[in-house]
Amino acid sequence: MLEKIDHLGIAVHSIAEARLFYEQTLGLTCEHEEEVASQQVRTAFFTVGETHIELLEPTSEDCAVAKFLANRGEGIHHVAYACDDIKSHLAQARASGCQLIHETPIIGAGGKQVAFLHPKSSHGVLTELCSGETP
């Protein structure tokens, strides 16, 4: 089952600039920065209660986050749900007619297993399923 909202992914042009809002305005602490080669992004994580904020800065001009920024500008990029069994959730999503971006989980930030559901099937919200510990 889905356990909680694990994190919100927020697309930004520059983590160095965006983190000032989270640190100075909201008073959060950046706990982890990581480049995720599989997604061509640099990430920075902040924690609020049981949920994280994941800032996403593209590291190439033709990756998905760069295209998102070009089309829609900075803002919420995806909602990630922590789940106990990502493969069974993917199977359930497929069986329900949902378009999948990943047929099988890939390795995301922090070595977690992640998979994305297409926003065309989720009313405009790119949806991530993840399992494993957030860094």
Ligand code: CO
């Ligand atoms: Co994410």
